[in-house]
Amino acid sequence: MLRAEPNKDKPESSAPSANSTERRRTEEALRKSEERWRSVFENSAIGVALTDLNGRFLATNPTYQKMLGYTDEEFQTVSFLEITHEDYREANLALVTELLEGKREQFQIEKQYRRKDGSLIWVRNNVSLVPGTESIPRFIMALSEDITERKHAEEALQKSDERVRLILDSAAEGIFGCDPHGTCLFCNKAAVRLLGYDEPVELLGQNMHVLEHHTRKDGTPFPIDECPIYLGFHENRGVHIDDDIFWRRDGTSFPVEYWSHPMLRGSKTVGAVITFLDITERQKAEETLRKSEQRKHSLLEINNAIINNLTQEALFSSAYEAIRRVVSFDRAAFLLHQAEKKTLKLLSMDSDAESEFFRLGKEYDLKETRISAWVLNNQKSVVRGDLEKEQQSAGDRSLVAEGIRSYCVVPLVAMGKSIGTFTVWSESKFRYSEADAELLQEVANQVALAIANMKSYEEIAR
Numbered sequence: 001m002l003r004a005e006p007n008k009d010k011p012e013s014s015a016p017s018a019n020s021t022e023r024r025r026t027e028e029a030l031r032k033s034e035e036r037w038r039s040v041f042e043n044s045a046i047g048v049a050l051t052d053l054n055g056r057f058l059a060t061n062p063t064y065q066k067m068l069g070y071t072d073e074e075f076q077t078v079s080f081l082e083i084t085h086e087d088y089r090e091a092n093l094a095l096v097t098e099l100l101e102g103k104r105e106q107f108q109i110e111k112q113y114r115r116k117d118g119s120l121i122w123v124r125n126n127v128s129l130v131p132g133t134e135s136i137p138r139f140i141m142a143l144s145e146d147i148t149e150r151k152h153a154e155e156a157l158q159k160s161d162e163r164v165r166l167i168l169d170s171a172a173e174g175i176f177g178c179d180p181h182g183t184c185l186f187c188n189k190a191a192v193r194l195l196g197y198d199e200p201v202e203l204l205g206q207n208m209h210v211l212e213h214h215t216r217k218d219g220t221p222f223p224i225d226e227c228p229i230y231l232g233f234h235e236n237r238g239v240h241i242d243d244d245i246f247w248r249r250d251g252t253s254f255p256v257e258y259w260s261h262p263m264l265r266g267s268k269t270v271g272a273v274i275t276f277l278d279i280t281e282r283q284k285a286e287e288t289l290r291k292s293e294q295r296k297h298s299l300l301e302i303n304n305a306i307i308n309n310l311t312q313e314a315l316f317s318s319a320y321e322a323i324r325r326v327v328s329f330d331r332a333a334f335l336l337h338q339a340e341k342k343t344l345k346l347l348s349m350d351s352d353a354e355s356e357f358f359r360l361g362k363e364y365d366l367k368e369t370r371i372s373a374w375v376l377n378n379q380k381s382v383v384r385g386d387l388e389k390e391q392q393s394a395g396d397r398s399l400v401a402e403g404i405r406s407y408c409v410v411p412l413v414a415m416g417k418s419i420g421t422f423t424v425w426s427e428s429k430f431r432y433s434e435a436d437a438e439l440l441q442e443v444a445n446q447v448a449l450a451i452a453n454m455k456s457y458e459e460i461a462r
Contacts, residue, residue, distance in 0.1 A: 041059075041061050042061055042062060044061055044063055045063060046063060046143050046144065046145050047060070047061065047063045047064030047067045047068075047123075047142075047143070047144035047145070047146070048060070048061040048063070048064055048141065048142070048143055048144070049061075049064050049075075049080070049141070049142045049144060050130075050139050050140070050141055050142075051079070051080055051139065051140045051142070052137075052139055052140070053100060053137075053138060053139070053140065054079065055079040055080045055081055055096070055140070056076075056078075056079050057075040057076055057078065057079070057080070058139060059072065060072050060075045064144055067113075067115075067121065067123070067144065067146050068083060068113055068115050068116060068121075069115045069116035069117055070116050074116070080092075080142070081093060083113050083114055083115075084111060084112075084113060084114075085111065085112035085113065085114055085120060087112070088109070088111035088112060091109070091111075092109060092111060095107045095109060095127070096127070096140070099127065099128075099129050099140070100129065105128065105129075106126065106127060106128040106129075107126075107127050108124065108125065108126050108127070109124070109125050109127070110122065110123070110124045110125075110147065111123060111125070121146060121148045122146070122147045122148045122150070122151040123144045123145060123146055123147060123148075124144070124145045124147050125142045125143065125144050125145075126142070126143045127140060127141070127142045127143075128140070128141055129141075165188075168186075168188035168189075169188050169189045169190075171188060171190055172190060172277075173190060173275050173276060173277055174187075174188065174190045174191035174193075174194045174195070174275070174276045174277070174278075175187065175188045175190065175191055175273065175274070175275050175276075176188070176191045176203065176208060176273075176274055177263065177271055177272070177273045177274070178208055178229075178233075178271050178272055178274065179270065179271040180233060180234065180269065180270065180271055181207070182207045182208055182209045182210075182224060182229075182230060183205060183206070183207055183208075184203045184204050184205060184206050184207075184208050185204070185271060186200075186204070187200050187203045187204070188200075191203070191276075194246075194248075194254075194276070194278050195211070195212055195246065195247075195248055195249060196248035196249035196250050196252075197249050207224075208274075209222075209224045209227055209229070209230065210224075211247070211249075212246040212247050212248075213227055213229070213244075213246060213247070214247060215247060215253075216245075217244075217245055217253075228241055228260070229258075229260040229272060229274060232260045232262065232272065233260065233262045233263075233269050233271060233272035234269070236262050236264075236269045237262065238259065238260060238261045238262070239258075239259065239260040240257075240258075240259050240260075241257065241258055242257040242279075243255070243257070244256055244257075244258065246258075246276065254278050254280055255278070255279045255280055255283055256276045256277060256278060256279060257276065257277045257279050258274055258275065258276035258277070259274070259275045259276075260272050260273070260274045260275075261273050291326060291435075294325055294326040295326055295439050295442075297322075297325075298322040298323060298325060298326055298439075298443070299322075299442060299443065299446065301318060301321075301322040302318060302319050302322050302443060302446050302447065303446065304318075311454075312347070312348065312451065312454060313348070315447065315450055315451075315454075316334055316347075316348040316350075316447075319334075319443060319447055320332055320350040322443075323424070323439075323440070323443060324350075326439060327424060327432070327436050327439060327440065328426070328431070329350075329424035329425060329426055329431075330351070330352075330404075330425055330426050330427050331349065331350065331351040331358060331404075331424070331425040332349070332350045332351075332422075332423065332424045332425070333346055333347075333348060333349040333350070333351075333358070333422070333423055334347050334348045334349075334412070334420065334421075334422050334447065335347060335364070335372070335420050335421050335422075335423070336412075336419060336420040336451075337376055337418060337419055337420045337421075338363060341363065342365070342366050342367075343363040343364055343365055343366060344363065344364045344366065344369065344372055344376075344420065344421060345361065345362070345363045345364075346358070346359065346360055346361060346362045346363075346364070347360075347420070348360070355402060357398050357399075357401075357402055358402065364395065368393055368394040368395045369393060369395040370392055370393045370395070371384070371392065371393070371395070371396075371409060372395075372409055372421050372423075375409050375410065375411050375421055376411060376418045376420075376421065377418070379411045379413050379418055380411070381408065381409065381410040381411070381437040381438075381440070381441055382408070382409050382437075383406075383407075383408045383432050383433070383434065383436075383437050384406055384407050384408075385406050385429060385430040385431075385432070386405065386406065386429050386430065387399060387400055387404060387405050387406060387407070388400055388405065399425070403427050404425045404426070404427060405426065405427055405428055405429045405431075406425075406426050406428065406429055406430055406431045406432060407423055407424060407425040407426065407432070408423065408424050408432040408436055408437050408440060409421050409422070409423040410422050410423075410437060410440045410441045410444045411441075411444065412444050412445075412447065412448035412451065413444075413445060413448055414448040414449050414451065414452035415449075415452065419448055419451065419452065420448070420451075421444075422440060422443070422444040422447065424440065
């Protein structure tokens, strides 16, 4: 009987030995992993906190402890909500609830913690749920970064921005800033109001040249590459223009004086700040002053004419010339009252052409010239703006037929007595104002006195 020999080529069973080796390797890998985790946990520059699902602290690293002033043991007695500022607790708890319910995998929150000493710090927390194992239940991990300095810097910047905004919005001048393409970067309330808008957002991001500087005074287009503001910040120089116009949202324009100064970042021009004023009232005041000076000058010329000229013709000629400088007219005439005839006689006229109605020596019946009759009787001026609509007498209808559309008539009063009228006519509607009437009345008073003196001189000479 043959006895089978053991198979020397077949290895002996090594299963128990292999399992043991694999277990040792796993344990070693786990130990090293735990050591790495522990090293990261202990030495991380960011605070790390682990809590149970109720928010009670399980472990904290040294950075987290230093951040809040608690020891690891002291943290075991509080929850994360207890050290969270009251203003953020409700929102923080809602996020944690959504995390536990599986509605989100993680969340980020910026909030304030109250340190052990009662002071407050700002943190940004990245929070996630760590899955559990057979031996370790699920827990919450928060990576916490101290952002107090950043928040203080942001607060300081916000206060600085608020101060700048307060200054901008307190300024009566319109102020806006543009990039090199003319796009609005900021503007104040005055700029918004002056340009006819409601809110700054309507200007922000818009090309300001296209909005408010697109057309010249004469109505021709104003290309941006010819705009002084655009040229100024591309040539890195300031600009001051004291006689221009800007356009409002509704399509109307207004006179402006403006200054443009380049904004520099280092040596590079990054845009411009434009300050502008609505100079409408200033121009009105300047025009009023100009007219006042012209008025004084005209009255002085007439005074000189009265002194130097003893003839009516020379007097009237000087009066017309002086008046035309301040009040435009198509026709002007001095008429004397013929009391016994109840008429007004056209004594002198300044006009390019005569007509049957406008003729030297013509006498006008006061019944047909009711306005002139009223002026004589009441010694007050009358301004008619739209004669086509305001016709009141046969005389008015005759004036309309002559092409007259507006006029101003003032009395000639000497020593309290009405001796005639002085009238200016225009072929344009609403040509004359009450201010014009006041000036013409002053002229008429001087001329009336001169006429009265001339009559006296003629009587003496005879």
